[in-house]
Amino acid sequence: MELHGAKVLITGGTSGIGRKTVDLLAKENANVIVVARDQHKLDRLWAEGAIAGAYCCDLADPQAVVLLAEKLAVDHPDLQVLINNAGLQHNVGFDEDASTPQTIREELNTNLLAPLLLIRVLLPTLVKQTQAAIVNVTTGLALVPKTSSAVYCGTKGGLRIFTKALQNQLEGTSIRAIEILPPVVDTPMTAGRGTNKMAPDKVANEIVHAIKGKRDEVFVGKTKLLHWVSRLSPGMARRIMKRLG
Template identity: 25%
Template structure:
């Protein structure tokens, strides 16, 4: 995949992995638009990075996505790359009878359903291009469940399965010019997706290193990029899943719920 002169939409592009990719891809001579929910963050992006287009919207809101599609027809009519970076990670006490269902399900709605909705809405647009790409961001916790983040792990495992199915359907339909890549990050503590100081935690990867791995994978049309310690998590999930999940659970539950469940 040529990594210059593309028209790119990045969901969740106002912070974290999404913003880091937006900055780097803009520097490489691409036209980039980011989708975000926060007016404050969108304004910050507009002020600091005036070459990046911004749109306020929510991947869980269909009417919002339809407005995004109409907007992109004017501003990025040749859209050929979608990067699904919108995501949240919340800890949930499943034993709490008062846990609001909307809180419990938010990870799945944003991480999984949002990814599916955005891709489905723009897939016909990508089919009109000579070459196109979809990048879905899953997680190393798609390989090993995080006991403290049950619906996050479930959502990212779902992203992984969905991504493979989408790729195989496109190949079956002889639409191989639409490349589908799964980016599998390990812990990236500096983006603050998880609470607490995790800088010394096993597998922590710098955001800069992750972006470099992602861009290299996109350029080479990789099907899956297991970045950094995601490689080890993949292997652990294959060799000793139950044992490793039990070990990980002790640490993650202690950190998320220091007073117990």
């Protein structure tokens, strides 16, 4: 679809992959609306002049997400693209002290429940547009999990399967549902861990290309290889990913 003049909402547009996607969307002359949690980062982004709107919301709070989505539907009846990019990862074992009912709820709500609620409330707006798109950012870990971050892997696996079912449901409508599966990317989320990390602007580029193009499932970088290995030899893929810790 054409991005020039299109209204695009992206969650987590203040950092990492989301921040680079905002820049590319602005270059395409899209009108970008950003949702994130940190008001200071939103203010900085607004001051840079790259965005057309900013909304502060903790996506881990489902009630706040529904209220936000209802407000967005009123404020932006011309919304064409929803990019569910915000996410967080607690890189811990499931039985460690760091994994508590609260951290589990926070990760589940932010990574899985918030995208579902935003999509559900904004669907009537999107379906009215001649062309529209929903982009869900998952990860290669949605194909094959690593050992730590079990909750993260579970939330992203859930978002992947949800996206597949949504694609079935949206057949014959004006909305395309797209899944982006990045590899390890050099952002604050992976600070201090991982090697050979992909630059976030490369993932942003794939997101923008996917919206403009026709693919509904985009394996980025090493995730392409992981996809093939997991199909040809699921056991080998499990062993490789398990070694990542």
